[in-house]
Amino acid sequence: AQSVTQPDIHITVSEGASLELRCNYSYGATPYLFWYVQSPGQGLQLLLKYFSGDTLVQGIKGFEAEFKRSQSSFNLRKPSVHWSDAAEYFCAVVLMDSSYKLIFGSGTRLLVRP
Amino acid sequence: GAVVSQHPSWVICKSGTSVKIECRSLDFQATTMFWYRQFPKQSLMLMATSNEGSKATYEQGVEKDKFLINHASLTLSTLTVTSAHPEDSSFYICSARAGTYGEAFFGQGTRLTVV
Numbered sequence: 001a002q003s004v005t006q007p008d009i010h011i012t013v014s015e016g017a018s019l020e021l022r023c024n025y026s027y028g029a030t031p032y033l034f035w036y037v038q039s040p041g042q043g044l045q046l047l048l049k050y051f052s053g054d055t056l057v058q059g060i061k062g063f064e065a066e067f068k069r070s071q072s073s074f075n076l077r078k079p080s081v082h083w084s085d086a087a088e089y090f091c092a093v094v095l096m097d098s099s100y101k102l103i104f105g106s107g108t109r110l111l112v113r114p
Numbered sequence: 115g116a117v118v119s120q121h122p123s124w125v126i127c128k129s130g131t132s133v134k135i136e137c138r139s140l141d142f143q144a145t146t147m148f149w150y151r152q153f154p155k156q157s158l159m160l161m162a163t164s165n166e167g168s169k170a171t172y173e174q175g176v177e178k179d180k181f182l183i184n185h186a187s188l189t190l191s192t193l194t195v196t197s198a199h200p201e202d203s204s205f206y207i208c209s210a211r212a213g214t215y216g217e218a219f220f221g222q223g224t225r226l227t228v229v
Binding site for chain 2: 034041043044045090099102103105107109
């Protein structure tokens with residue numbers, strides 16, 4: 001079954017340090033992939049998405065992600081983390097069957113040390 | 115980006131009563147809307163998918179008679195939690211999508227507390 005996995009439950013980085021959040025998917029064809037961010041008690045905001053084309057995708061707030069088919073990964077990166085980046089991050093995939101459901105990974109909580 | 119408005123943002127109700135949550139796409143027509151449930155510090159669990167004018171498709175384990183979903187127009191979907199019980203307390207989030215498999219936009223969520 002198609003799925004998306006985020007192996008890190010939480011990650012702590014120092015402000016100004018670089019960040020990489022991991023996402024792996026299980027799907028036969030090229031999936032449609034997304035990264036969302038959620039602040040406590042809030043809905044979700046789209047950071048970036050990958051449908052096709054250039055495998056390095058730029059998003060909002062200085063985030064980027066790289067689609068690597070060989071590794072079935074779509075990791076999220078940011079060169080310099082700000083304290084305001086502390087939040088929950090979700091990787092998601094659209095199931096390319098007749099349902100086109102949007103399925104989420106388990107999430108990674110990012111903590112930022114001052 | 116497009117805006118999805120979800121109301122109410124929080125609600126407290128008594129056991130046995132019903133609660134309706136509205137999800138509106140304000141500046142686009144949503145052919146598909148999703149309803150998710152999120153427990154504290156957990157991911158979003160898809161409850162059902164609704165397409166305008168047709169019955170919702172529920173995920174396995176979700177009681178369709180308890181969680182009534184109506185997608186009457188291209189801009190409005192509602193989730194009604196019927197005969198609510200304390201175990202229904204949760205954070206409910208809707209999302210709306212304009213195309214078949216494009217970007218989904220999310221409401222701000224509804225915190226439901228059943229006492």
